[in-house]
Every structure is written in structure tokens, then in C-alpha cells.
Amino acid sequence: MISLLTKAADEIEVDKKQALRFMGCKQEIISEDFDELYNECLELYLASADLKAVVRKTDVSFQDGNKIKFDFGTIESESLKKNLRGCKSAYVFAATAGSEVDRQIKKLSVMSDGKAMILSCIASSGIECWCDFINDEMARNKVLRPRFSPGYGDVSLCVQKDIFDFLDVNRKLGMSLTEALMMVPVKSVTAIVGIVEENI
Amino acid sequence: MNIRDLLNKRRVYFDGGLGTLLQKRGLKAGELPEMWNITHPEVLTDIHLAYFNAGSNIVCANTFGANSLKYDNLEEIITAAINNVKKAIELFDGDKNECFVAFDMGPLGKMLEPMGDMPFEKAVSLFAESVRLAEKHGADLIVIETMNDCYETKAAVLAAKENSTLPIFVTNVFDEKGKLMTGADAKAMIAMLESLGVDAVGMNCSLGPKQMLERVREYVKYSSLPVIVNPNAGLPRSVDGNTVFDVDAEEFSDVMKEIASLGASILGGCCGTTPEYIRKTVEKTKDLPFIPTEKKNYTLVSSYTHAVEISDEPVLIGERINPTGKKRFRQALLENDIDYIVSEGITQQEKGAHILDVNVGLPEINEDEMLVSSVKALQEVIDLPLQIDTVKASSMEKAMRIYNGKPLINSVNGKKESMDSVLPLVKKYGGALIALTIDENGIPETAEGRCEIAKKIIDECKKYGIDKKDIIVDPLAMAVSSDESSGRVTLEAVQLIKEKLGVKTSLGVSNISFGLPNRPAVNSIFLSMAFEKGLNCAIMNPGSAEMMQSYHTFRALKGFDKGCAAYIDFASRITLKADSAACVGAADNENGDGLQYFIIKGLKEKAYDNAKELLKTMKPLDIINGHIVPALDVVGKRFEEKTMYLPQLLMSAEAAGRAFDAVKSGLSTGKAQSKGRIIIATVKGDIHDIGKNIVRVLLENYGYEVIDLGKDVPPELIVEKAKSEKAHLVGLSALMTTTVEAMAETIKLLKKECPDVVTMVGGAVLTESYADMIGADHYAKDAMGAVRIAGLVLKG
Numbered sequence: 001m002i003s004l005l006t007k008a009a010d011e012i013e014v015d016k017k018q019a020l021r022f023m024g025c026k027q028e029i030i031s032e033d034f035d036e037l038y039n040e041c042l043e044l045y046l047a048s049a050d051l052k053a054v055v056r057k058t059d060v061s062f063q064d065g066n067k068i069k070f071d072f073g074t075i076e077s078e079s080l081k082k083n084l085r086g087c088k089s090a091y092v093f094a095a096t097a098g099s100e101v102d103r104q105i106k107k108l109s110v111m112s113d114g115k116a117m118i119l120s121c122i123a124s125s126g127i128e129c130w131c132d133f134i135n136d137e138m139a140r141n142k143v144l145r146p147r148f149s150p151g152y153g154d155v156s157l158c159v160q161k162d163i164f165d166f167l168d169v170n171r172k173l174g175m176s177l178t179e180a181l182m183m184v185p186v187k188s189v190t191a192i193v194g195i196v197e198e199n200i
Numbered sequence: 201m202n203i204r205d206l207l208n209k210r211r212v213y214f215d216g217g218l219g220t221l222l223q224k225r226g227l228k229a230g231e232l233p234e235m236w237n238i239t240h241p242e243v244l245t246d247i248h249l250a251y252f253n254a255g256s257n258i259v260c261a262n263t264f265g266a267n268s269l270k271y272d273n274l275e276e277i278i279t280a281a282i283n284n285v286k287k288a289i290e291l292f293d294g295d296k297n298e299c300f301v302a303f304d305m306g307p308l309g310k311m312l313e314p315m316g317d318m319p320f321e322k323a324v325s326l327f328a329e330s331v332r333l334a335e336k337h338g339a340d341l342i343v344i345e346t347m348n349d350c351y352e353t354k355a356a357v358l359a360a361k362e363n364s365t366l367p368i369f370v371t372n373v374f375d376e377k378g379k380l381m382t383g384a385d386a387k388a389m390i391a392m393l394e395s396l397g398v399d400a401v402g403m404n405c406s407l408g409p410k411q412m413l414e415r416v417r418e419y420v421k422y423s424s425l426p427v428i429v430n431p432n433a434g435l436p437r438s439v440d441g442n443t444v445f446d447v448d449a450e451e452f453s454d455v456m457k458e459i460a461s462l463g464a465s466i467l468g469g470c471c472g473t474t475p476e477y478i479r480k481t482v483e484k485t486k487d488l489p490f491i492p493t494e495k496k497n498y499t500l501v502s503s504y505t506h507a508v509e510i511s512d513e514p515v516l517i518g519e520r521i522n523p524t525g526k527k528r529f530r531q532a533l534l535e536n537d538i539d540y541i542v543s544e545g546i547t548q549q550e551k552g553a554h555i556l557d558v559n560v561g562l563p564e565i566n567e568d569e570m571l572v573s574s575v576k577a578l579q580e581v582i583d584l585p586l587q588i589d590t591v592k593a594s595s596m597e598k599a600m601r602i603y604n605g606k607p608l609i610n611s612v613n614g615k616k617e618s619m620d621s622v623l624p625l626v627k628k629y630g631g632a633l634i635a636l637t638i639d640e641n642g643i644p645e646t647a648e649g650r651c652e653i654a655k656k657i658i659d660e661c662k663k664y665g666i667d668k669k670d671i672i673v674d675p676l677a678m679a680v681s682s683d684e685s686s687g688r689v690t691l692e693a694v695q696l697i698k699e700k701l702g703v704k705t706s707l708g709v710s711n712i713s714f715g716l717p718n719r720p721a722v723n724s725i726f727l728s729m730a731f732e733k734g735l736n737c738a739i740m741n742p743g744s745a746e747m748m749q750s751y752h753t754f755r756a757l758k759g760f761d762k763g764c765a766a767y768i769d770f771a772s773r774i775t776l777k778a779d780s781a782a783c784v785g786a787a788d789n790e791n792g793d794g795l796q797y798f799i800i801k802g803l804k805e806k807a808y809d810n811a812k813e814l815l816k817t818m819k820p821l822d823i824i825n826g827h828i829v830p831a832l833d834v835v836g837k838r839f840e841e842k843t844m845y846l847p848q849l850l851m852s853a854e855a856a857g858r859a860f861d862a863v864k865s866g867l868s869t870g871k872a873q874s875k876g877r878i879i880i881a882t883v884k885g886d887i888h889d890i891g892k893n894i895v896r897v898l899l900e901n902y903g904y905e906v907i908d909l910g911k912d913v914p915p916e917l918i919v920e921k922a923k924s925e926k927a928h929l930v931g932l933s934a935l936m937t938t939t940v941e942a943m944a945e946t947i948k949l950l951k952k953e954c955p956d957v958v959t960m961v962g963g964a965v966l967t968e969s970y971a972d973m974i975g976a977d978h979y980a981k982d983a984m985g986a987v988r989i990a991g992l993v994l995k996g
Contacts, residue, residue, distance in 0.1 A: 001438035006375075025845040033801055034848060071229060099315055099382050105890070106314075107581035110542045113893045114802065114850030120890050121847075157938055165230065170309045171373075171405075174348050174381025177310075178317040180885030180938050185315065 002056045004172055005134060009049035009097075012130050014042065019125035023118060041119040044108070049123065049187075050098035051130045054167045055138065060090050060194065070192075072166035079153025080192070083145055087194035090145075091138050094169045097127045097187040105186075123187045131189050138193060145194035157181040163190050201297050203341050203367050204399060206257065207426050210490050211460060214430055214468020215251035215259045216478050220443070222247075222262075234266050237280035244281070248288035252299055254475035255482030256468065258369075260304035260343055261285050263334075267326050269308055278303070278333045286338065302343040302369070303334030305356055312351045314580045315382070317887065317912065320355055320602055327359030335364040344370045345430075346405050346470075348381035350389065350504045351604045357396050358601070361628070369466075371404040371428050374415050379505075383583070386418045387507040391500035392606045394425055395630025395670070402428025405470040408435060408447045409455035413462075420463040424495045427464040429456075433472030445472030453480035460485040465493065497669050499704050499736075501555065501632050502605040505583040508554050510632070510672065510704050510736050513760045516751060517587055517608075517739040518553030519708070520544050521574070523562055533562050533570060538577045545582050551742035552751075555608060556582065558599075559589035571595045572602060579604045587634070587739075593621040600629040607631045611674065614639030614653035623664045632670040633661070634706055637693070643676055645685075647692035650675045654697050672704040672737060673697050677726070681715035687726060694733045706737035709747070720746035728754055745774060795823070795859060799831035802851025804858045811862035820863045828856050828863070832901060839984060846983070850894060853901045874905040876994030880931040881909035881918055883946055886939040891963060891983075895931060898983045904990055915946040919953045928956065929993050931986060932976075934963040944974035951975065960989045 016038070025034075058071040066078045072092065084090060101123045109116035135147060150159045160181050167190075169175040176184050183190070206212055222233055225243050237244060248259045261281035268274050285301040292299060308326060310318040331342060342360045347353040353370060360368045372380055372389050379385055386403075393401045401423055403415055409431040419427045434447030447455075456467055467485065469477050499510040508515060521544050523530045532540035545556050558578065560570045571590060578586060587608040588599045600607060611634040612622040626633055635657040637643065637650035644650050654673040661671055675693035678686045690712070694705050707730055713722035724746040727738055731754045740747050748770065756767040795814060798807040814823050835852040838844035844852075880896055882889045889911040896906050907925055909918060922930055930950060934943045940963075947959050960978035961971050962985070971979035978993070980986040 001436065001443045003438075023845060023847050025847070037802075037847070037851070073230075099311075102315060103581055107546065109890070109893055110539050110581060111546055112804070112851070112854055113890075113897045114847050114854055117850060117890055117894065118847045151937070157936070162230075170307065171346065171348070174311075176316055178885070178887060180317075180887075180936065180942075182885075182887055182936060182938075184311040184317075184887070186888065 002054050002168060002172065005053045005055065005137070007051040007130070007133070009046045009051060009126065012051060012126065012133055014045065014122055014126045015129050016125075018128060019122045022121035022124050037115065038118060038122075041108075041115055041122055044104055044119055045101065045122045045126060048098070048100040048104045049126055050100065051095070051126075052098065052173050053093055053095035053130070053134050054169060054172050055091055055093040055134065056167055057195075058090055058092055058166070060084055060087050073159070073162040075155060075159050077153065077155045080148055080155050083148045084192075084194040087145065087196055089195045089198075091193045091195065092163055092167060092190070093131075093134055093138075093193070094163070094167050094173060094175060094190045095127060095131050095134060095188065096173050096175055096183075096185050097123055097130065099174065099185045101187050102185045127187045127189055131191065135193065141200055142198050143196040143200060145196060147191035147193045149189060149191045160190060203258070203300050206298065207400065207465070208492065211485060211488075212258065212426075212466045213256045213478060213482055214428070214466060215248070215256040216430075216469030216473030216475065217433070217471050218247065218260070218262060218264075220472055221474065232265070232270065234262060234264070234271065234277050234281065237262050237277055237284055241280060241284050241287075244284040245287045245291070248285045249291050250475040251478060252288055252292040252294070254479035255486075256478055257298050258300045258302050258341070258343070258466075258468070259285050259288065260302045260345075261339065263304045263330070264306040264346070265309075266305075267308060267330050269310070269326060274330065275333050275337075278330065279337045282334070282337045282339055300340040301338065302341050303331070303339035303366075305330060305334075305342060305344045305360075306346050307348065307352055312349065312355065314576065317885075320351065323352060323355040324359045324362075327356045328363045331360050331363040331366075335366055339366060341367040341369060341399075344368065346371070346373055348373045350380060350382060350384040350392065353389070354392065354396070354604065357393065357398055358629075361397065367399040369400045369402075369428060370398050371402045371430060373406045374403055374412075375406060376411055378415055378418075383505040384502075385506055386415055387422055387500065387509075388502040388505060388605060390419065390422045391502040391507040392630060394423065395606045395632075397627075397630070397665075398425065400426040400428050400466055402430070402464070402466065404428070404430035405432055408432055408445075409452055409459060410447075413455070413459065416459050416462050416464050422496055422498055422500075424493065426466055426493045428466040428468070429459050429464045430468040430470045431456075431473075432470045433474075433477060436472065447472075449474070449477045449480045452477050453484045456481040457484045457488070460488050463491045463493075465491065499632060499669050499672070500606065501585040501587075501608045503583050503585045504579060504604040507606075508585050512734075512736070514731055514735065514751065514754065515554045515737045516552060516742055517555045517557050517706070517737055518545070518548035518551075518742050519557050519710075519739050520548050520741055520743070521556060521578075522559040522589070524559075530562060533560055533565055536570075538573055541574050542577050542581060545578050545584075548742050549582055549584055552748060553584065553742040555585045555587050555737075557587040557589045557610060557739060559610075561590055561592065561595075567592050567595045568598050571599045575599045575603055588631075593625070596622070597625050597629075600625055600631060603629075608634065608672075610634045611636050612657060613637075614656050616640070619657065619660045623661060623666060626661075626666055626670075627664045632672060633666070635671050635673045637673065637675045637697075643678070645689065647675070647689055647696045650689075650693040651696050651700055654701055654703070658701060658703065668701075668703055672706045673701070674706045674708065674739075677707050677709060677712045679714035679716075680712055680722070687712060687729075691729055691733050694730055694735050698734045704736040705734065706739060707735055708739045710740060710744075720744055723747055724750040727751065731758075749774075795827040796831040796834070799828065799852055799855045799859060800834055802848060802855050804851075804855045807855040808858040808862045811859040815863065823863050824860070828859050832856055836984070846894065849983075850897055853897045856901055857897070875903040876929065876990070877905045877907065877925060877927045878929045878931060878990060878994075879907045879909060879918065879921055879925060879927040880933070881913040882911035882933045882935075883939055884912055884914045884942040886934050886936060886942070887911050888935040889933070891935065892931075892933040895933070895962070895980070895983045895986045898987050899990055902987050902990070904994070915942070915949045918946055919949050922950060922954050922957050929958050929960065929990060931980070932959065932961045934961070935965065937965050940965060940970065940974065943976075947975045958993045960986060960993075962986060
């Protein structure tokens with residue numbers, strides 16, 4: 001069973017501190033001029049982002065060596081095995097801020113690379129906050145492990161293909177993978193979240 | 201009987217869901233459903249037969265994902281899939297004449313360029329391969345369904361049109377806000393698909409029937425084609441680990457009855473629906489009176505998000521993307537500076553244009569290529585419909601083909617040669633058409649004469665099946681300074697053509713004032729007069745405050761502007777402009793050195809205005825050395841000291857760039873001395889380019905000439921450019937571990953082909969040691985690092 005979650009962009013608050021960190025800024029030195037610029041880009045983000053996600057549960061079982069079996073396939077990874085230690089099941093999710101944000105970043109970059117960078121960092125923070133929200137939803141009555149995305153540690157990006165099929169993300173979220181296994185829209189995340197304990 | 205004939209006679213029924221039924225029969229998660237055509241033909245035939253028995257006329261073969269991206273044995277799969285439906289028809293007891301096999305074509309699962317990496321023509325050829333097999337093996341129609349992107353929909357339709365004569369049905373997936381995943385609304389899809397000449401349009405999947413009601417109303421209102429509605433059985437939820445849908449057959453069919461009475465004439469189901477849902481829908485709707493589809497008269501053009509309706513409320517077509525009389529624009533075309541072209545588009549959008557004219561013809565350049573790359577770049581970021589403006593048929597065809605929507609075509613005229621070359625293109629690719637009232641005998645001197653030519657063009661269009669509603673006649677405003685009757689005759693022609701021929705009209709307004717002083721005054725008054733005569737489209741410069749004033753005033757006075765809101769907004773922005781000019785002066789006085797301040801603060805337009813002001817009293821080089829360079833030094837220093845951060849640095853760099861633009865016009869050479877030429881690119885496979893863009897901006901500001909090859913650039917192209925541009929330094933960017941390999945490959949090829957070229961690399965995943973490992977000469981930790989490396993490599 002794949003569950004679909006959607007939110008309007010303004011329903012999920014963007015962590016400004018995190019966005020500034022992505023830009024390499026410290027909050028204490030931000031000037032008023034810069035704040036104005038930040039708010040202008042934040043408005044653009046809120047007008048263009050369309051938050052969507054799909055979540056599906058999978059069984060988890062550990063096999064020889066570092067092999068971990070999921071409903072969507074097998075992953076060989078030491079770091080993921082460590083992350084999922086003791087888990088019998090896990091959530092797999094894909095989340096996106098939608099294609100319009102990508103377009104707006106591209107559009108801004110024609111007029112101002114500075115603004116494009118600010119918008120890009122706001123969108124990165126926005127999608128992280130969206131993932132945090134999804135995490136909180138999944139964590140009701142449960143103990144979960146920190147989310148683990150393909151590409152972290154020794155997990156190859158190749159597993160994205162299986163995860164994309166498993167979650168039917170192309171149909172449900174309009175996401176797809178490029179030949180080099182990058183996600184489109186760019187402001188997207190996939191992750192595995194181990195379930196340690198249920199019904200607490 | 202042909203399905204096209206049946207559509208005119210009565211309501212037609214599709215089948216329902218297939219996936220959920222296959223899962224019930226044992227299809228496992230992760231298993232490819234199309235393989236079951238070969239391994240479990242009896243199951244498929246059984247399900248297809250159940251749908252025919254329930255009353256379906258059109259049953260889709262199990263070919264949703266049947267394309268050569270997924271299958272090596274495509275022909276075997278398609279043959280088996282079609283045969284399974286044919287077998288069901290054989291076994292069916294009822295009227296076999298009203299049973300049809302549809303070849304079902306879903307999305308490729310890849311996002312098209314520029315958002316993704318699938319080229320448009322590659323998508324067309326993948327669909328084409330499946331279409332040819334479908335027709336060869338006896339499908340009765342092509343059903344293009346579950347499409348969530350406008351561009352991919354167009355690719356599929358073109359493939360179907362070019363490779364078969366079968367009827368084409370198209371359904372898109374709208375979310376609750378009424379949009380496709382990539383942003384198109386219903387009106388945009390209807391405009392494009394009708395114009396491409398498909399047989400039926402509609403929606404499927406994602407929503408239950410109730411949530412589709414609003415969309416159905418919209419389709420029925422705007423579509424001249426029969427409307428298809430194939431909803432899901434509501435929304436899925438989990439019960440005891442099984443997926444169930446929350447709308448049962450009873451409720452589903454009740455809503456389908458409502459949908460039928462709204463005028464949708466092709467009904468079926470999607471995910472979660474079963475033969476029971478279809479049977480009940482047929483039962484409840486078969487005795488409802490059939491409403492034949494009526495022809496609609498909306499004049500629509502569309503972009504990848506929305507349609508612009510050309511009606512009594514005037515539409516503004518921005519004319520600035522055009523080299524005629526514009527030195528800077530000609531230069532951009534000669535230098536292949538697509539960003540400049542796009543920025544002209546963005547500015548016009550911000551000023552209020554509804555459609556953008558795109559004319560990039562220059563004798564010195566390859567117009568085919570330039571028009572295609574301009575249209576691609578514009579539609580990547582600007583959601584306004586485009587007006588493709590060229591006299592070259594080959595350029596027009598190429599641009600129309602890759603256009604994402606229904607374009608406006610500028611133009612056809614009454615000459616036989618023009619009609620013979622343009623009209624077949626409109627027939628094939630779709631579009632609305634600007635028709636100029638000129639023919640072999642020139643432009644008639646009377647309104648009646650121009651009306652005659654318009655009629656001739658309309659009649660010729662009819663032969664091609666191009667509807668009158670898609671023709672917009674331009675009776676050609678000529679300079680009143682050389683013929684004093686020109687204004688009067690043109691205005692009369694606008695009125696006469698509208699009244700007599702019932703078509704929309706357009707004018708290139710500012711021609712009227714050619715040769716006169718104070719042209720804006722003449723243009724704006726003429727525009728008001730033309731609007732009053734019923735002009736629908738004005739091709740003009742939306743940056744002209746006078747003409748925009750006429751436009752906004754006209755709308756307010758004619759009752760198009762509720763509460764005069766747009767007029768008030770426009771009027772308040774005009775005042776703002778005066779304020780900001782005052783502000784420039786004030787800041788200047790306070791600081792004594794305005795330009796440096798504006799650059800450090802990253803205030804682009806103020807920096808530009810100030811530099812222009814300084815030019816009156818200072819030499820260009822003194823402004824550069826005395827103001828721009830010191831400001832950049834301050835910014836660079838603060839950045840190194842971490843009291844200023846990257847976005848601020850970039851804003852300052854942009855402000856310096858604008859100031860430099862202002863000063864450049866005063867330099868005799870037109871160009872400042874370059875410190876050296878650098879090629880930069882994001883490597884093949886990588887679609888992230890913000891980091892690379894930042895490096896470009898900084899390098900340019902430090903006086904280097906940068907040739908930016910963009911993102912996802914193959915090694916061969918980088919090598920070719922390094923050779924042809926004689927660049928000594930090549931900067932490569934990669935953000936993902938997977939694409940560092942492409943970086944290594946590029947460096948290897950560069951070392952082999954151009955041993956003198958120095959390479960520098962950067963990007964999120966790279967480290968000094970990683971850079972060493974792949975053979976790069978330099979590693980740039982950040983953008984300032986790249987500047988330092990350029991300083992080292994290109995000194996003297």
C-alpha cells in the first residue's frame with residue numbers, strides 16, 4: 001500500500017537557519033538588505049513549490065555478509081546495515097518540491113545568479129523540512145532510525161531504480177531518474193527509515 | 201464500424217482498471233505486468249472478456265509500459281497483448297462490431313529535456329516504435345493515457361500521427377488543483393491536443409469521479425472533441441494489509457451518470473475499478489439522451505502551463521525578441537548569447553506581456569538552429585505562449601515541432617507561396633495563425649481590399665481543415681508619415697474584417713509612427729483607437745509606459761478591470777519609478793562615492809544608473825579602476841574574512857557587471873582587455889549547474905572571458921571547444937559521485953587531445969585527493985579558489 005501525502009508549500013515552515021547554512025551564511029551577520037532579498041526568494045519558493053510524497057512499508061531481513069533484503073530488492077551495505085540494526089521493517093519514502101521550483105531557479109539564474117542560489121538553498125531547506133514532517137508523521141507510536149538516503153555511506157545510487165519502481169514515483173509524483181541516476185525534479189529526496197519498535 | 205463513426209452516434213464505454221485485477225490473479229510487486237501477455241494469456245483474455253461483457257466498447261491491451269526502454273522483445277509483447285483482446289472479442293457473445301482493441305500507451309517514466317535528460321526526439325522515436333507495431337498487429341486505435349507532462353504528451357501524439365492512421369485518444373492526469381505534474385491546466389491541454397488533430401481528449405487516474413467533476417465541466421466547455429473520463433475508484437487505503445479503494449461501484453456509477461449528463465461521451469475507469477463498476481456505469485447512463493459534441497469557438501494558444509484566450513479583452517504580444525534596429529540584440533545573436541534573449545523575454549513578462557514574439561533571424565547566422573535553441577531556452581523558464589516569427593519555412597517547422605504547447609505562428613500572407621508552405625505546418629503541428637493582408641499585388645489601399653485577402657486566406661485554410669477560430673488577421677499598420685490615410689484605413693480594416701469575416705485581429709502597432717517625432721504619443725493614441733475598433737492583439741513593446749497606459753486605461757474604461765485593480769497597480773508603479781530615481785541621488789550624496797556603495801550592496805540597477813551618470817564626467821577606464829575594481833576588492837576581502845557570504849558576493853558581482861555594461865558603451869573598443877579565456881562546464885550526466893554558474897560570474901568579474909558550455913556536456917564537446925576557442929584553462933564541475941567518472945573521462949580525453957590545456961575541477965563531492973586521483977591539475981575548493989587558480993595559470 002503506497003500512501004500519498006501532499007501539502008501546500010506554506011504549510012511547512014522553511015528552516016531559515018538551515019537555508020542560510022546551505023548558503024554558507026551565519027545568521028548573526030545578516031543585514032537588513034539581505035533579509036529583504038531572502039524574503040523575496042522565500043515568496044517565490046512558496047508560490048512555486050508543491051510538496052508531495054509517497055510512503056510504503058517494507059520488510060527488512062539481514063542475509064549473508066552485509067546483504068539486506070527489502071520488498072523492492074537487496075542492498076549490500078555496511079553503513080545501512082548498521083543504521084537498520086534490529087529492524088524487522090522500514091518505511092521507504094520519496095518526497096519532492098515539484099518541477100516548478102526547478103524552473104524558477106533556472107529562470108532566476110538568467111537574471112541573477114545570486115538570487116538563484118538563495119532560492120536554491122531555500123528550496124533545499126524546504127524539502128528537508130518536508131522530509132522532517134513526513135518523518136514525524138511516520139514516527140507516531142513508533143521508534144524510528146534516522147532516515148538514510150541512497151548515496152549516503154556505501155549505498156550505491158543504483159538502488160534508486162528499485163525504489164522508484166517500488167513507490168511508483170513516476171506516476172504518483174512525476175519524478176524520474178536520469179541516466180546518471182539523478183532525481184528530477186532536482187529538489188527531491190528518497191530515503192529508508194528503519195522501524196525499531198511499533199505500537200508503543 | 202469505425203470507432204470515429206461510433207463516437208458521433210452514441211456514448212462509448214472504456215474498460216476499467218487492469219493492474220489491481222492482475223495483482224488479484226497473482227501478479228507480484230516488482231513483476232513486469234506486460235510479461236503476462238505471454239506467460240498468462242488466458243488471464244488477460246478472461247479480464248478483457250469480462251469488460252466486454254460489462255458493456256465496454258474499447259478495451260485496452262495490456263501495453264501501458266510496452267516500449268523498448270523496458271522490453272527487448274517488444275514485438276512479441278505487443279502482438280500477444282493485442283491478440284489477447286482479439287481473442288476476448290472472438291469469445292464475446294454480443295455485437296462484435298462495437299468492440300475495439302486499443303493500443304495503450306503510458307508515459308516512458310523519464311522526464312524530457314530540459315527538466316530531465318530524455319531528448320524530445322528520442323521520446324518521439326520510442327513511442328513511434330510501439331505505434332508502428334500496434335498498427336501492424338491490428339490495434340483499432342491508440343490510447344495515450346496517464347500522461348502527467350504536456351511535452352511528453354505532444355511527443356506521443358506526434359509519434360502516433362507520423363506512424364499510423366489510427367484514431368488517437370489522449371487522457372491526462374490532473375491533480376486536485378487541476379494541474380498536471382509539470383503544471384499544465386485543462387485548457388492548455390485541450391488547446392494543444394485539439395490543434396494537433398487528435399480524436400478525443402480527457403482525463404484518467406489520480407482522482408475519483410467526484411473530484412473530476414470540475415475538470416469535466418471545463419473540458420466540456422472548451423473542447424470541440426468528445427471528452428473521455430476514466431476516474432479511479434476514489435482514493436486507495438489499506439485494510440488488513442490490502443489496498444482497497446474508497447468509492448464502490450454503486451457510488452462510482454452514480455457520479456458517472458452526472459458526468460455523462462454534463463456532456464462527457466466516453467466513459468470508463470482507471471485504478472481500482474472492475475467490470476462491476478463499468479457494468480453499473482453502462483446501466484445507469486445508456487438511456488440518458490446522447491449529447492453530440494459541439495464545435496467551440498475559443499481562440500486559444502498555450503504554453504506548458506496555461507492557455508491564453510484571444511477574445512474581446514485585449515492581448516499583448518511582446519515584440520522585443522527581435523534584432524530589427526537593435527544593436528545589442530544583434531550582438532547577442534552573433535555571440536550565441538541565449539541568456540540575453542531569455543532575459544528580454546523575462547523582462548517583457550514582468551512588464552505584462554501575455555505572449556512573446558520570437559524572431560531571431562539574421563542573415564549571418566543559422567536561423568534554424570538559433571530559433572530552435574531560443575524557443576527551447578525560453579520555454580524552459582517562461583510560461584507564456586510563444587509566437588514563432590520567421591519567414592523561413594524550415595526554421596518554422598523545426599521550432600513548431602519542439603514547441604511545448606500550441607504556438608501562435610507569425611505569419612502567413614495572401615501569397616500562394618506563403619500559404620503553400622505555412623498551412624501544411626499548422627495542419628501538422630497545430631497552432632493559431634497571424635494572417636497578413638498582403639499578396640502578390642501588395643497591400644491594398646482600402647479596407648475592403650485587405651478584407652478580400654483575409655477572406656482568401658481563410659478559404660485556403662479551410663482546405664487544410666484549419667478552423668477560422670485559429671486565424672488572426674493583421675491588416676498591417678503602415679507609417680502615417682508617408683501616407684496620411686494609413687491610420688484611418690487600418691482602423692477601418694480592423695472593424696470590417698471582424699464584422700464581415702468574424703475572425704480575430706492583430707496589429708504591429710508601432711509601425712504607424714515610423715518617421716514621426718515623439719513616437720510613443722502616436723503609438724499610444726493609435727493603440728487606444730484600434731482597441732476601440734475591436735483589435736484583439738497588439739504586437740508591441742510592453743516596456744513602453746505610454747502604450748501600457750493606453751492598455752490599462754482601455755481595460756478599466758471598458759469594464760475588463762474589476763475594481764480598476766490592475767490600473768491602480770500600474771499607476772502606483774509608475775510613481776515608484778520616480779521615487780527610486782530620487783533614491784539614487786540621495787545615496788550618492790550621503791556616501792560621496794555612490795558606485796562603490798551600490799556594488800558592495802549588490803544593487804544592480806542603481807549601480808548601472810550611477811555608472812551612466814559618472815560617464816558624463818569621467819573616463820570609462822577611470823570608472824573601472826577608480827570605482828568598480830576597488831569595490832570588488834572590498835567584496836573579495838570581506839568574503840575571505842567571512843564577513844560577507846556567497847549570495848552577497850554574487851549580488852555584488854552582478855552589480856559590478858551591470859556597472860561595467862554601462863561603462864562599456866563608453867569604451868572605444870567596446871570590449872575591455874580580457875585576462876584570458878576559460879572554458880567551464882558541468883560534466884556529462886550531471887544536471888546541477890548553480891555552482892558552475894557562480895564560478896562563471898566571479899571569473900567574469902575578475903576580467904576573464906568565460907565560455908560556459910552549460911550542464912550535462914559530453915567530453916567530446918569540451919575537447920572540441922577547447923581546441924576551437926584556444927582556451928588554456930578548462931574548469932569542470934560535478935556534484936555527484938556518479939558523475940565524477942565522466943569528469944575523469946573528460947580529463948583523460950583533454951590530456952590526450954590537448955596536452956597544453958590545464959584543468960581545474962570542483963563540486964560538492966570532490967576533494968583535493970579525489971581531484972589528484974582523476975588527474976586534474978588543480979582543485980578549486982570554492983568559487984574564489986577558481987579565481988585564484990585562473991590567476992596562477994593565466995598570468996601574463
